[in-house]
Amino acid sequence: MKQMSQNLTYTVERFTADVSAKDYIERFRNVDYFVELCRKCDNYGKRYGCPPFEKSQLDVIDTYRQVWIMGIKIVPDDPTLPLSAANDLMSPVIGEMNAELLEKERRLGGYAFGFVGKCPYCGGAPCRRIEGKPCRHPDKVRPSLEAYGFDMSKTAKELFGLEIKWSDGVHIPEYLTLVCGIFH
Numbered sequence: 001m002k003q004m005s006q007n008l009t010y011t012v013e014r015f016t017a018d019v020s021a022k023d024y025i026e027r028f029r030n031v032d033y034f035v036e037l038c039r040k041c042d043n044y045g046k047r048y049g050c051p052p053f054e055k056s057q058l059d060v061i062d063t064y065r066q067v068w069i070m071g072i073k074i075v076p077d078d079p080t081l082p083l084s085a086a087n088d089l090m091s092p093v094i095g096e097m098n099a100e101l102l103e104k105e106r107r108l109g110g111y112a113f114g115f116v117g118k119c120p121y122c123g124g125a126p127c128r129r130i131e132g133k134p135c136r137h138p139d140k141v142r143p144s145l146e147a148y149g150f151d152m153s154k155t156a157k158e159l160f161g162l163e164i165k166w167s168d169g170v171h172i173p174e175y176l177t178l179v180c181g182i183f184h
Contacts, residue, residue, distance in 0.1 A: 008076060009136065010089055015071040015160035021183055024067045024150075027158075031149030040148060047119060047127040049137040049143045058148060064183035066109060071160040072097060072178040080171045092175060095120060101180055102140060110184025113150075114142040145181055152179045 035051050043050045074089050081089075094115050105112040119127060121137040128136060135141055146152055156162040156177055165173035 008085060008088055010077060011037055011075045011140060013073040017069045019067050020069050021064045028045050028151050028155050029149050032098060034146055034149040037166060046130050048141050051147050061183045067181050067183050069159055069181040071156055074170060074176040083167050083170060083172055086172045086176060105182050108182055108184035110182045112182045113145045114180050115144055115178050116173040155179055181183045
């Protein structure tokens with residue numbers, strides 16, 4: 001579907017898969033490895049959607065039987081866009097998908113995992129986790145699958161046939177890939 005944001009035009013492709021929670025956890029999860037990668041990020045321990053999490057929070061997914069996974073491929077019309085344009089391309093898509101995830105979470109009675117990155121709900125205000133205060137939007141903020149130790153490259157490739165592309169440090173990649181899901 002062709003879309004436009006900040007005078008940028010792009011196409012969005014959606015992919016979905018339903019898998020058993022047990023299978024997804026066994027095949028795609030490596031908590032020690034991926035949480036260690038999260039530890040290198042400036043947001044580690046500073047945002048409610050980021051690790052570290054209590055063991056009981058990590059174990060909650062073991063109570064679910066199914067996982068609905070959604071992949072999003074954002075293909076810009078202009079392949080020479082600077083890396084700084086990535087957020088302008090992703091923000092409206094993330095907003096739509098977060099709303100869809102929360103609604104689907106409510107309907108399925110599960111737990112959603114959103115997109116990695118800056119919280120879209122606090123309008124740029126610092127996360128209250130830094131101050132040890134409660135989240136302003138606990139009804140909306142969800143961790144990413146990565147934050148719970150899931151391999152997004154493997155998920156995108158094996159479930160959707162998508163290779164996650166990386167920037168050369170100057171330009172956005174050929175396409176951007178987002179992966180989210182709901183344990184239910």
